Amino acid sequence: MAFLRSFGAYLPSRIVDNQEMAAATGTDADYILRASGIEQRRFAGAEESVASLAIRAAKDCLENAGLGTHDVGLLLVSSGSAEHRFPGPASAIGAGLGINGVPAIDLPLASAGSLFGMALAAHLAPGYGNVLVVASEIMSRVVARQPAHRDTAILFGDGAGACLVSPEAGFAEIRDSLLASDGDFAAALRLDLDAPLYMDGRTVILQAARKIPRAIIELLERNRIPPASVEAFLMHQANRNLIVRVAQSLAVAEDRFFCNIQRYGNTSSASLLIAAGEWRQQHPSPPAGPLVFAAFGAGLHWGALLAIPLI
Amino acid sequence: MNKQARIIKIIEKLTGKPLSIGPEESLFESGVLDSFALTDMVGALEKEFSISIPDSDLTPRKFDSIARIESYIESRA
Numbered sequence: 001m002a003f004l005r006s007f008g009a010y011l012p013s014r015i016v017d018n019q020e021m022a023a024a025t026g027t028d029a030d031y032i033l034r035a036s037g038i039e040q041r042r043f044a045g046a047e048e049s050v051a052s053l054a055i056r057a058a059k060d061c062l063e064n065a066g067l068g069t070h071d072v073g074l075l076l077v078s079s080g081s082a083e084h085r086f087p088g089p090a091s092a093i094g095a096g097l098g099i100n101g102v103p104a105i106d107l108p109l110a111s112a113g114s115l116f117g118m119a120l121a122a123h124l125a126p127g128y129g130n131v132l133v134v135a136s137e138i139m140s141r142v143v144a145r146q147p148a149h150r151d152t153a154i155l156f157g158d159g160a161g162a163c164l165v166s167p168e169a170g171f172a173e174i175r176d177s178l179l180a181s182d183g184d185f186a187a188a189l190r191l192d193l194d195a196p197l198y199m200d201g202r203t204v205i206l207q208a209a210r211k212i213p214r215a216i217i218e219l220l221e222r223n224r225i226p227p228a229s230v231e232a233f234l235m236h237q238a239n240r241n242l243i244v245r246v247a248q249s250l251a252v253a254e255d256r257f258f259c260n261i262q263r264y265g266n267t268s269s270a271s272l273l274i275a276a277g278e279w280r281q282q283h284p285s286p287p288a289g290p291l292v293f294a295a296f297g298a299g300l301h302w303g304a305l306l307a308i309p310l311i
Numbered sequence: 312m313n314k315q316a317r318i319i320k321i322i323e324k325l326t327g328k329p330l331s332i333g334p335e336e337s338l339f340e341s342g343v344l345d346s347f348a349l350t351d352m353v354g355a356l357e358k359e360f361s362i363s364i365p366d367s368d369l370t371p372r373k374f375d376s377i378a379r380i381e382s383y384i385e386s387r388a
Binding site: 182184200201202203205206207209210211241242245 | 339346347349350353366367369370371
């Protein structure tokens with residue numbers, strides 16, 4: 001068994017609103033809000049790195065769990081925007097946390113990386129002990145590469161999130177997960193070497209709008225849980241309109257889907273854990289019903305994870 | 312009603328206004344459909360023509376114009 005024990009997050013201090021983004025990209029602030037639901041995002045400072053953001057989120061997560069770094073048995077790190085092809089940021093994050101010697105594994109998956117990390121952590125926790133899943137992204141640097149794609153640049157922000165998966169205790173048991181990949185659409189959303197992030201938005205939306213609800217429904221059906229009884233849906237924050245679309249597909253009220261994209265934009269793989277952390281802060285009591293996590297992104301990789309609160 | 316007329320009816324219902332572009336013109340570049348309307352249109356096409364569109368066919372290029380949609384539907388018949 002494995003349990004969700006705590007979440008954590010770190011957001012850089014610099015706020016970039018739509019007016020500033022519109023001026024920088026030659027777009028319209030109202031259009032950005034209308035097309036994405038994003039009002040502002042955070043940009044990392046020049047001195048910050050994917051690892052430094054991750055370390056702050058990891059410490060926040062451990063503090064929320066009431067644990068120390070020495071309690072971590074395995075570190076899983078997702079990032080699609082890491083500064084180096086190798087090594088990935090995982091070992092530097094481990095060093096920054098003072099846990100050299102603890103295995104630190106990189107998951108170079110954008111968007112869905114944190115969900116994949118959580119699902120893997122649930123399987124690995126019984127053997128390794130507490131698994132710290134961290135997702136960290138500095139998207140502002142990869143979308144700023146030239147030639148910049150303004151329709152893509154307006155969507156992204158920087159940040160890091162973390163989740164502690166424990167084999168012993170937590171506020172909800174990770175009961176099941178469903179992960180999937182489809183390489184036929186790998187070119188639709190990609191970050192080539194030294195090129196800006198490329199996204200064929202129409203293909204991505206078309207695929208996501210079908211694959212996310214299908215994954216959630218399959219996961220819930222095999223666990224005999226109706227969507228209406230889910231306490232909260234915590235999703236990768238890619239686009240508010242997409243989240244609304246998923247809610248409609250499941251015939252679930254939109255307010256069951258936690259949404260903070262308006263404040264942080266799309267922080268790729270970090271967004272799921274940042275959202276989960278904020279949701280948990282706002283709902284510190286034991287959840288009244290099941291929790292569903294879901295993500296979709298480059299790969300294509302997507303999936304859903306079910307957690308049942310402990311009574 | 313022929314296929315093109317049925318496709319036009321679906322698009323007009325989705326957009327809430329008469330369609331004023333030719334069958335070969337891009338539904339996206341002309342601003343008739345955005346990404347989310349495209350998603351709705353695919354679902355409506357499946358229902359109207361009693362076809363199942365697999366994920367592997369879900370690319371905007373296949374649905375970029377009335378002529379392309381018609382051609383795709385014929386290929387699924």
